[in-house]
Amino acid sequence: MEIGLISVDRWTQGSQVYFLTHLHSDHTQGLSSTWARGPLFCSRLTAKLLPFKFPDLNLSLLRVLEIDSWQYVSLISPSSGDKTIVEVMAIDAHHCPGAIMLLFRGEFGCLLYTGDFRWETSSERAKAGRTTLIEALKDDVVDILYMDNTFCNPSFAFPSRQVAAQQVVDIIASHPNHDIIIGIDSLGKEELLLHISCVFNIKIWVWPERLQTMHLLGFHDIFTTKTSLTRVRAVPRYSFSIDTLEGLNMIRPTIGIMPSGLPWVVRPHKRDDNLFGSLLTSRYNRSKWSDGDKPNDNLGSVERFHKYIYSVPYSDHSCFMEIEEFIKLVQPTNIKGIVSSSSCYVDPLYYFGRLCAGNQPSLRLHYRPERKVEGKRSVAVPTKSNIVSSNFTETNRKRKRAAKLNFLGFHASKVNALRRVQRGAKIAQSECSC
DNA sequence: GCGATCAGCT
DNA sequence: CACAGCTGATCGC
Numbered sequence: 118m119e120i121g122l123i124s125v126d127r128w129t130q131g132s133q134v135y136f137l138t139h140l141h142s143d144h145t146q147g148l149s150s151t152w153a154r155g156p157l158f159c160s161r162l163t164a165k166l167l168p169f170k171f172p173d174l175n176l177s178l179l180r181v182l183e184i185d186s187w188q189y190v191s192l193i194s195p196s197s198g199d200k201t202i203v204e205v206m207a208i209d210a211h212h213c214p215g216a217i218m219l220l221f222r223g224e225f226g227c228l229l230y231t232g233d234f235r236w237e238t239s240s241e242r243a244k245a246g247r248t249t250l251i252e253a254l255k256d257d258v259v260d261i262l263y264m265d266n267t268f269c270n271p272s273f274a275f276p277s278r279q280v281a282a283q284q285v286v287d288i289i290a291s292h293p294n295h296d297i298i299i300g301i302d303s304l305g306k307e308e309l310l311l312h313i314s315c316v317f318n319i320k321i322w323v324w325p326e327r328l329q330t331m332h333l334l335g336f337h338d339i340f341t342t343k344t345s346l347t348r349v350r351a352v353p354r355y356s357f358s359i360d361t362l363e364g365l366n367m368i369r370p371t372i373g374i375m376p377s378g379l380p381w382v383v384r385p386h387k388r389d390d391n392l393f394g395s396l397l398t399s400r401y402n403r404s405k406w407s408d409g410d411k412p413n414d415n416l417g418s419v420e421r422f423h424k425y426i427y428s429v430p431y432s433d434h435s436c437f438m439e440i441e442e443f444i445k446l447v448q449p450t451n452i453k454g455i456v457s458s459s460s461c462y463v464d465p466l467y468y469f470g471r472l473c474a475g476n477q478p479s480l481r482l483h484y485r486p487e488r489k490v491e492g493k494r495s496v497a498v499p500t501k502s503n504i505v506s507s508n509f510t511e512t513n514r515k516r517k518r519a520a521k522l523n524f525l526g527f528h529a530s531k532v533n534a535l536r537r538v539q540r541g542a543k544i545a546q547s548e549c550s551c
Numbered sequence: 552g553c554g555a556t557c558a559g560c561t
Numbered sequence: 562c563a564c565a566g567c568t569g570a571t572c573g574c
Contacts, residue, residue, distance in 0.1 A: 147555095164574075355560085
């Protein structure tokens with residue numbers, strides 16, 4: 118087979134069927150309301166949310182995958198022109214609502230695509246996923262594991278979301294008279310907000326579109342768009358910055374909490390006073406603390422980045438140890454990372470080649486997957502879109518936009534309220550050799 | 552005017 | 562460069 122039997126989180130031409138693991142924008146780049154390239158498979162929850170992100174989407178192209186059950190898809194083998202059956206199972210990825218992993222079986226072998234995933238070894242949900250996976254793989258070997266390698270580096274160590282949620286609660290409890298701002302995305306971190314709501318018996322403010330999402334997710338009484346009802350507000354992460362918090366503190370005492378697995382990446386250069394790249398780099402900000410305010414250096418614990426901002430290791434991606442546990446369970450013959458846009462991209466085989474069934478040698482520490490089709494037996498080019506960056510222009514234009522924040526602490530633009538910019542991640546299946 | 556894409560920024 | 566995603570500019574229609 119030459120190119121494109123199946124695409125996962127990739128929306129360019131050339132495949133017969135397309136799969137969406139979850140609705141984050143970097144996985145839907147190229148997907149739009151005018152989608153017509155073929156059937157689109159996703160979880161039931163994603164299918165429910167999809168029309169709100171893409172209002173004019175042709176729903177007749179949607180195919181719902183039930184979790185933990187095999188579905189059979191009839192395709193045409195590009196090499197022979199004959200009919201071929203692909204089996205696919207969706208497994209809860211524990212990443213954000215509706216997020217799934219995809220297990221494929223076909224003439225190309227057995228492939229597991231994790232999408233973005235969190236593999237908390239302790240949680241009940243993960244135990245269920247583990248059981249499903251063991252059962253599904255009992256007579257099979259995963260030839261290639263396409264894996265979320267976001268935090269595939271031993272330096273990423275953080276606790277379960279349950280523990281991190283308690284850290285958030287502790288911060289809020291220690292600021293009884295402060296307003297609280299929490300940075301979140303269009304999907305994800307709901308359980309954290311639920312926990313806060315439950316512990317303090319208060320509603321959580323969200324912006325209007327997010328409230329609609331919450332309603333679609335089945336949360337009807339916990340969230341509100343009325344600021345007068347609560348001191349805890351979840352705001353879009355992109356509008357969460359030091360500037361935002363300093364502005365808010367001119368009105369009333371406010372602290373910001375950023376739930377993220379990322380802050381423990383060290384950024385090499387100084388830039389400006391904004392939290393560039395979403396709150397990275399404790400090293401940089403460390404210089405800005407007064408001596409009495411220094412954070413501790415323990416990984417996976419709460420860090421105080423700034424007078425008004427705390428970072429909590431609440432991550433929807435697996436930490437290194439969880440990735441290791443996952444690979445030990447799956448024992449794939451080969452592994453490919455699906456997140457390649459980072460300059461710190463690390464080939465999972467560097468750390469985990471020894472765990473593969475074929476005992477792959479530890480390869481180069483850093484490599485960038487080629488965008489073109491690779492060797493004969495390799496099946497896919499699973500990269501998470503933007504490999505841009507090769508010419509990183511070092512222009513230091515600092516046209517700082519006037520911070521047009523409203524009093525809620527986020528940028529409000531009605532002009533583009535309906536705008537739906539897509540990004541994308543993907544798998545592209547390019548071979549089955551037969 | 553609209554959608555798609557890109558640069559720039561958080 | 563970045564867990565994800567907004568905003569504004571430009572281009573083709």
